[in-house]
Amino acid sequence: MARNRTPRRGGGGTAPEAGFESIYGLTTANMYGAAAMRHMYEYGTTSEQLAWIKVAASHHAQYNEHALLRKVVTVEDVLESPMISDPLHRLDCCVITDGGGGLVIVSPEIARSLDRDCAKVLGQGEAVKHLHGGKVDLTYTGACWSGPTAFAEAGITPSDIKYASIYDSFTITVLETLEDLGFCDKGKGGEFVADGNLISGQGSLPFNTDGGGLCSNHPGNRGGMTKILEAVRQVRGEAHPAVQVADCDLVLAHGTGGSLGTRMGSATLILGREDA
């Protein structure tokens, strides 16, 4: 226990908020920790439930030869890993790697001339969330706006989605996003992700079948790109056979930027097969 000390983090930055934030040692880990802490307080979410998100990612990563962490882990492994910032353990946190990706987006005319399956953009939504003048709520994300916008454009509902790529800087990021996108009721994310419900071939919503940021890679601030790549693989039927979702006609990819603890951006993309 440390007493009578204040964090030695000073500094500037030019944002209007900088003077009120940089002096308090805000990091991604402790802001998301505070979000998890509040979610636990309001909804009874547990560290065991959060751990299931990492467990599911690790089950998928074992089949990805490019994943940084390919070892399958258990709930106990997550809970026994060192505490980083309460209540997030090391295995609640994503990896940090190099990497990148790109997308080729073409018109329907060009798509018809190509000799391989394409994913069709069915709907998209974007939203920002911030501290709202001090009316702070850390238990939800901008996905509560970007999600419904994307679903409305696509003309489908969350129950139609066969596979979801969910940006996963931390386990809590996934849990809040799943709730906000409507895959379960608000506050029920813990129950939803538990017991392997996110594992391909086992659960109702296979997620991040490349291992995601929690196990495979997280290139700088570009974690969203890799989410789209795996969603495209799934809808094309080109994911690893061990994690390919059967009859995968409708998929979702969701990216989160900024921080749940201050200012964030959310983007939801819904893709379907070419004939969707």
Add this chain to the structure above:
Amino acid sequence: MSDTTRQGVPVPSINPESKPFWEATTEGKFLIKHCNTCAENHFYPRSKCPFCHSLDTVWLSCSGEGVIYSFSVMRRVEPNYALVYVTLDEGPTIISNLIDCDFDRLAIGGRVHVTFRDTGEGPQVPYFTPAAAPR
């Protein structure tokens, strides 16, 4: 204690909009903004009300009392430190650190009050400490 603390107190960056806030800290006051048009209090302090966009905003001196909305103790670095979101009795939830307390006995909903530490370069930085913490 003050010597130990001063070494660790970072100096905030100050801009024209936030200058009155930091000047007030030298008098041990924690200011937020109040909007005369929509009657909402807000923080961070803005010239223009973030809720109704009115320019008729005024400074409001707070009690410095509030409750822990959420917190997280950073265990990865030494010394550990506690990030906190405090909901002030006047309404807004703000970001700070909890100091002078047992990090293993913190709880959401616990009452805290503001305490200032000297940066040695003018402004004082507001922190929070539990109301019933052993001193």
